[in-house]
Amino acid sequence: MADHKETATFKAAAAHxxxxxxxxxxxxxxxxxxRLSGVTSTIIQLVPIQSQSLGIATIGPGLPQTLPRMRWWQVFSLLKRPRSxxxxxxxxxxxxxxxAGVVLKSVFRAPLSLVFTSAGQRDHKRWTKFLIRQMDAVIATSRKSAAYLKVPHTVVxxxxxxxxxxxxxxxxVAQKALGxxxxxxxxxxxxxxxxxxxxDLFVEAMIELLPARPDWTAVVTGRATAQNAEFxxxxxxxxxxxxxxxxxxxxGEVDDITPWFGAMSLYIAPQRWEGFGxxxxxxxxxxxxxxxxDVGAFSELIVEGVTGNVIAREDLPAMVAKAGRFMDDDAMRQxxxxxxxxxxxxxxxxxREVDGIRGVYDQVWAAQG
Incomplete structure (x- = not known):
């Protein structure tokens, strides 16, 4: 683990x-x-916290300048071990x-240990399975994604x-600020x-629910790409x-989604497919x-009947029924x-996610003796 002086150095490097x-x-x-994706967002959120107690750096496009970022010429530094x-x-x-990790380790003999985080909820293709078998440790983001792994793994x-x-x-006040x-x-x-x-399922549910509930309004935020403009x-x-x-x-796409969540009384996640969510x-x-x-990790996030409800994928009648109950019962909703x-x-x-990942890192290092 980096000492306090080294941690401060990493913070300064990130800031500048x-x-x-x-x-x-x-x-x-x-x-x-x-392009921004869920993986990119994960890295952006985790690395600043990880860097508080660990020497960590990112590399690649699509990341903010505020993160500790390796330059491409520094790839050669991976051919020798760090000071530790x-x-x-x-x-x-x-x-x-x-x-890239396999090539660095196997072809260029870089002293690396390879860790992979898997979020996929499908049977992996042969190429992916081959790559996964080369890893020193594998992390699954949910029990569902873990079920498709054929190697030892840890759920984080x-x-x-x-x-x-x-x-x-x-x-x-929050609602007024959003208009x-x-x-x-x-x-x-x-x-x-x-x-x-x-x-579309959300819109259809609202078309059925809203006429009988005049004090409710539905809000859709998010970007529609060019190929989805007609949709x-x-x-x-x-x-x-x-x-x-x-x-x-x-x-449409909003600058900061955070206050929009706080302005809602009910949230619906109607996805047909999701990696985690x-x-x-x-x-x-x-x-x-x-x-x-019931896609992604939703069934592992929601406590059924307590924090909300999980319904079958594309089950519009169930969506209408469950959402309607919450909309009609203020006490239950509260x-x-x-x-x-x-x-x-x-x-x-x-x-907790940072600590779970660090636990996997520590196991990999311990296995090195």
Missing amino acids: SAAPDMARVEVVAPNMKK GRRRIWHARRNPEML MHGIDTDRFTPPADKA LDPSRHYVGCFGRVRHQKGT EQKLKDRATAAGLADRILFK LTPLEAMASGVPVVAT TAAEAALAHARANFPLR
Whole structure:
């Protein structure tokens, strides 16, 4: 573990975007994808906390300058051990990153230990299985993803920043700040607008639910890419045809999603497929109960009947029924909101994920003797 002086050095390097001192770097977190993704977001959230007690650096595109980032010319530094004498850990989260680690270790004889985090919930292809077998340790982000692994592994579930996602001091004030009417209740669905995310299921559920509930409004946030622009427009047209254009609000991509969670009274995650899925956690940490489909890790995040409900994928009648119960019962909704907040804070703080990953690192180092 880095001493306090070394930790301070890493913080300073991150703050000034200086090239890190590779003699102190014991973990490398590569990011081989420029476009923002769940993996990229995970690295952005974890590395600042990990760097408080560990020499860690990132490498690759699509990462903010505030992180401790290796320069490409520093790759040659990986051919020798850090000052601690331990093998550096190369922590991959995608196939290209696993392959890069294997090449560095097997071809260039870099003294590395390879760790892979798997979030996939499907039978891996032969190439992926081959790469996974080359790893020194494997982390699964959920029990579901672990079920598809044929090698020893450790489950470390994702966490969230519970200081950032927290109920607003005054919901009415928070709603006004977003241009919402504080006299109304809001049900949200956040994320990219596309078929996989089930945005159409949410809209259809709202078309059935809202007419009989005049004090409720639905909110959709998230970007629709060019190839999904027509899909989004059709949803807007459906809302207009149902006479609900002013009660099914499409807010597009917002700069900061955090306050939107706190402004909701109910959150729905209608995905058809998901690798893990953080939005139910972010909603619960904001004191909002959740109705979610049984995809990703949702069934492992939500306490059924306590913090919300999990329904079958694409089961629109169930979505309508479960959401309707929450919308109609203020007391039940409040009880679930309090339970959701307590559950998220107790079981899914980002620090717990950091500690779980560090435990895997320590096991790898201990195995080296």
